[in-house]
Amino acid sequence: MLKMFKKKGEQIFAPAAGSVMALAEVPDPVFASGAVGGGFAVEPTEGSFVSPVDGELILVAKTLHAYAVRTDAGAEILVHIGMDTVKLKGEGFTAHRAKGEQVKQGDVIITCDLAQMAALVPSMVTPVLVTNGKDFVIAETQIGAANGTPVITVRKK
Numbered sequence: 086m087l088k089m090f091k092k093k094g095e096q097i098f099a100p101a102a103g104s105v106m107a108l109a110e111v112p113d114p115v116f117a118s119g120a121v122g123g124g125f126a127v128e129p130t131e132g133s134f135v136s137p138v139d140g141e142l143i144l145v146a147k148t149l150h151a152y153a154v155r156t157d158a159g160a161e162i163l164v165h166i167g168m169d170t171v172k173l174k175g176e177g178f179t180a181h182r183a184k185g186e187q188v189k190q191g192d193v194i195i196t197c198d199l200a201q202m203a204a205l206v207p208s209m210v211t212p213v214l215v216t217n218g219k220d221f222v223i224a225e226t227q228i229g230a231a232n233g234t235p236v237i238t239v240r241k242k
Contacts (some may be wrong), residue, residue, distance in 0.1 A: 097235060101132075
């Protein structure tokens with residue numbers, strides 16, 4: 086007799102308050118094409134960026150413009166705050182957590198003065214990407230998800 090197992094997915098939440106958009110709408114061709122990974126983006130309305138999942142913080146960029154969290158199942162989720170923010174060399178960003186720490190979904194990782202930052206870069210649109218897509222598939226997407234509800238669900242391939 087064949088047993089059917091329903092694959093459990095991991096829910097990925099928006100890392101900031103704001104409007105959720107499809108990756109194709111990101112004003113950067115590399116992110117919009119999915120070359121860095123599949124996912125979604127957020128047009129933030131405030132400067133507090135949180136962990137989109139429970140897991141281990143595996144990257145906090147020296148320039149504080151990006152961070153990544155690995156879930157217990159192994160999905161690696163990258164949050165890239167804004168476009169061309171790497172050029173700011175960390176100026177205006179404050180880190181609240183460090184690489185190697187265990188974080189919960191909703192824990193604050195990076196903060197910035199959004200209005201100040203928006204004046205310095207082309208866009209503050211923030212891509213949220215599954216960077217190890219060879220191992221994980223995006224099973225569900227809820228573009229337009231309300232704050233506090235999952236945007237995508239990923240499952241192991």
